[in-house]
Amino acid sequence: MVKFLQPTQWGKLSLSNRIVMAPMCMYQADTNGVIQPFHFAHYTARAYGGVAMVITEATAVEARGRISDRDLGIYDDQHIVGLQNLVKAVHQSGSLIAIQLAHAGRKSGIQNQTAIAPSAIAFSQDYGTPKAMTLAEIKDVIIAFEKAAIRAQKAGFDGIEIHGAHGYLINEFLSPLTNHRQDQYGGSIENRTRFLKEILQAVRKGFKGEVWVRLSAEEYAEGGHHVLETIQVLKLIQPFIAGVNVSSGGVVPTSIKTQPGYQLPFAKQIQEAGILTIGGGLITTFEQIEAALDTDCHLIYLGRELLLNPYFVLQHIKKHAPERMLKPYQRG
């Protein structure tokens, strides 16, 4: 059997194959963070298109934690019912669905609100200077993650991916480039990981499904994290996660040389350190997927390819195991 069609485990979740849909912000929610008909079409198309698991776009745990005012939210009980309907719709296809819980931190683009961050350092001249969080504010955000996890449980999600990548709030705590705190949340790598660790502990209290993180394994900047530091972070949180969705960049403005599979070497190094990975980045062919699975990563995420071609996986299921196509599509 081709590798991508092998059923597998991701923690306690049973996946029918090895391909997941990458989280991708669509900026189509209403201005209160409420899900719209667009999202049902968007996510169910990829689920019926054969991905084993959909990971939703970054979904904010606080209103001020949105990247834009059209982000999805899970910061209010009014968000539950729409998300619950989405989960039901995706489950009908046989796919699993996880929600990416996020807080934009200093990269929030919400108007008329002061963004928060571990330290009062702006991302760039295009962003305002954030407010350095007090210990009470840190606690509030951890509670916001816990409440979001309880809502995700009520909505029926199979998994939660904590967004710790791309220079958003959690990443800002992890990176020495953005965290200049002098208290228990800054300084050593243990201290910089404390915020993420406490979030994971809180989320696990409220959520019975599987939990993992997304991290920027490489920050592409002097003094920032590289893969070895990322592995150190992961070792500190390993008891609380099924694995890691490996991404890179976004912490400070810097140019990144991209090429097909450019992030897979990071995933490989992490997996060799004993932590299961979801890897990807500019993956667009069956051959790339087969070459990467097992050696570089346990699961593959597809992002932009699925934007263009929601039936990418289905087309390959048809080629390699037509009997596994969903019945309504078998005559395609």
Ligand SMILES: Cc1cc2nc3c(=O)[nH]c(=O)nc-3n(C[C@H](O)[C@H](O)[C@H](O)COP(=O)(O)O)c2cc1C
């Ligand atoms: C439109 C768009 C929105 C994205 N939004 C998110 C997001 O909400 N959360 C996240 O972790 N990554 C986000 N990403 C990054 C993707 O998950 C993925 O890592 C990246 O696109 C590389 O994979 P690809 O080459 O298969 O697209 C986004 C990417 C795109 C293109």
